[in-house]
Amino acid sequence: MERNELLRKVDHTLLKQTATWEDIRALCDEGMEYGTASVCIPPCFVKRAKEYVGDKLPICTVIGFPNGYASTAVKVFEAKDAILSGADEIDMVINVGALKAGDTEYVLDEIKAVRAASKGKILKVIVETCLLTEEEKITACRLVTEAGADYIKTSTGFSKTGATREDIRLFSAHVGKGVKMKAAGGIRSFEDAEDFLALGCSRLGTSAIVKLVKEGK
Numbered sequence: 001m002e003r004n005e006l007l008r009k010v011d012h013t014l015l016k017q018t019a020t021w022e023d024i025r026a027l028c029d030e031g032m033e034y035g036t037a038s039v040c041i042p043p044c045f046v047k048r049a050k051e052y053v054g055d056k057l058p059i060c061t062v063i064g065f066p067n068g069y070a071s072t073a074v075k076v077f078e079a080k081d082a083i084l085s086g087a088d089e090i091d092m093v094i095n096v097g098a099l100k101a102g103d104t105e106y107v108l109d110e111i112k113a114v115r116a117a118s119k120g121k122i123l124k125v126i127v128e129t130c131l132l133t134e135e136e137k138i139t140a141c142r143l144v145t146e147a148g149a150d151y152i153k154t155s156t157g158f159s160k161t162g163a164t165r166e167d168i169r170l171f172s173a174h175v176g177k178g179v180k181m182k183a184a185g186g187i188r189s190f191e192d193a194e195d196f197l198a199l200g201c202s203r204l205g206t207s208a209i210v211k212l213v214k215e216g217k
Contacts (some may be wrong), residue, residue, distance in 0.1 A: 050086025057125035062106040066158035068093035081119040089122040111147035124151035145176030155185035162186030
């Protein structure tokens with residue numbers, strides 16, 4: 001795959017707790033220079049980043065991140081605040097405990113609530129696959145589909161492991177029509193990126209790919 005085509009699938013990401021505005025501004029500069037799909041940044045930087053990039057680059061942010069156990073009301077507030085601040089895309093973390101307890105109604109209602117709060121912006125739902133059984137992953141595919149989200153996303157990158165090829169194959173077999181897939185966490189090489197795209201992902205959450213391009217690798 002051509003490098004420019006690959007970069008258009010990348011959510012250029014910086015979510016470290018130590019990130020400063022200077023770090024985020026540099027990320028935005030790279031996103032604009034290399035034509036990434038978006039930059040994915042902490043909520044506190046969304047307004048400043050949007051003012052900085054204007055319409056040159058979509059701004060993505062995270063909701064309920066990284067643990068997912070904030071109340072639904074808090075996640076809805078976060079989503080509304082992010083949209084008002086200029087976010088173009090929302091990546092929310094589900095309540096993993098609720099899913100594991102079998103409370104699918106709670107998980108479904110919460111995704112629907114954030115879907116409504118995001119006011120038509122792109123919504124990606126992080127299910128944190130490394131914490132789920134295969135059956136729970138299949139259930140997550142169904143709930144994300146029923147809730148009307150745009151994407152199912154593997155991971156926060158803050159838990160035990162990130163995306164795996166096996167999880168994307170599972171998603172592909174069980175997610176509903178119209179729901180796209182995003183792999184995130186542990187994508188550190190062009191080979192990784194190309195593999196996940198070949199398996200059907202439309203987006204990749206990674207900080208490594210732009211760095212590799214800059215280094216000429």
